[in-house]
Amino acid sequence: MTTRRDKLVKVRFSQEEFSLLETLRRTAGSESRSVFIRRRALEPEIGTAAIADLIGQIGVTLNTEDIAPKQLDHLALLLDGLTQELRRVRKS
Numbered sequence: 001m002t003t004r005r006d007k008l009v010k011v012r013f014s015q016e017e018f019s020l021l022e023t024l025r026r027t028a029g030s031e032s033r034s035v036f037i038r039r040r041a042l043e044p045e046i047g048t049a050a051i052a053d054l055i056g057q058i059g060v061t062l063n064t065e066d067i068a069p070k071q072l073d074h075l076a077l078l079l080d081g082l083t084q085e086l087r088r089v090r091k092s
Contacts, residue, residue, distance in 0.1 A: 021033065021037075
């Protein structure tokens with residue numbers, strides 16, 4: 001059973017804001033503006049936490065005094081993960 005939505009919020013956008021909203025909505029593949037806005041406003045941004053964690057891991061690896069080749073491989077994997085997460089967040 002879904003919760004009844006009885007609260008209405010009216011928001012005005014400039015033409016530029018509305019165009020950006022529509023571009024973001026289409027890119028995310030959302031079927032309607034209301035669904036897109038509700039998800040972006042109310043659902044936690046999972047990607048943000050993942051990105052912060054990856055940046056922290058990269059920092060720890062770079063702060064190591066003697067970086068071995070194996071650690072550089074690990075760093076490359078972390079940077080790849082960061083790139084993938086940034087792409088995923090950008091699409092949403």
